[in-house]
Amino acid sequence: MRKVVVISGAGLSVESGVQAFRGKEGLWCGHDIAKVATGSTWLANADEIRDFYNARRYEIGRAEPNAAHRLLAGMEGSEEFELLHFTQNVDDLLERAGAAEVVHLHGSIRRLRCEMCGHARDVGHQRIRSALCPVCRTKGLVRPDIVLMGEHAPEYARLRSALRSLGEEDALVVIGTSGNVLSVGEIAKQVPGFKILCDPTPSAAIDPRAFHEVVRLPASEGIPRVLELIHASAGSRFPVGRWATVEEEAESGPVGPVKPGRMASLLSWLFRSPRPADC
Ligand SMILES: [Zn+2]
Structure with a gap:
């Protein structure tokens, strides 16, 4: 699947x-x-x-879960794909919306x-x-x-493993994150699959050119569009490096060039062998 x-x-x-x-x-x-x-x-x-x-x-x-939490919770039961959801959020709104399989990268x-x-x-x-x-x-x-700043995040091992398992027909969806803690734009450049960014606001830390589609809507409105895009891309192959073009935004928006240091640190983060503490 x-x-x-x-x-x-x-x-x-x-x-x-x-x-x-x-x-x-x-x-x-x-x-x-x-x-x-x-x-x-x-x-x-x-x-x-x-x-x-x-x-x-x-x-x-x-606080109460919103439509975005409910839509993501509903994706766990999809017959079209297997959802692997990693959140940086420490709140429990996804679980209260019915999600049961979310990995909290930074704890609860x-x-x-x-x-x-x-x-x-x-x-x-x-x-x-x-x-x-x-x-x-x-x-x-x-x-x-x-996980406080500067501390080891044990659940990153599961994220790395999921990213490594992505194939050319799979998909990566990034929703509502600035990219300041996890370098999601760099991750998107390094993995195969169909890549979607959903966030109403451009972030200087995310190069939108790493994604095939950019949905500039709040999560609750953007996720239905994300689901349409996932559905429409089924059966197509997206090798690493075949990024689609969101060139206009990249050129006119506040997104800066990827700094070599950031790229190097991402590569070591993503592809280094798991340390014993990760397992
Ligand atoms: Zn004790």
């Missing part, structure tokens, strides 16, 4: 009122993003991190993990006041089970 790999990001949940994690000016509701999202300093900022993720959990608990805001014993638990949308681990009773080493 044809494979469709989806990589989704914050744009999916914006229509549910969930703010993108990377706020403007590096702030999110008064919190310094660098402080609450950096792995190497989380212990020094543990109180602020707890408050920040309490607020985000509360916000996500009040509903989960807490003890750094001492490794015990992880689902706390739903609750506010957490105590940092006591219910299993090993260690205090102060319980943290959100999400």
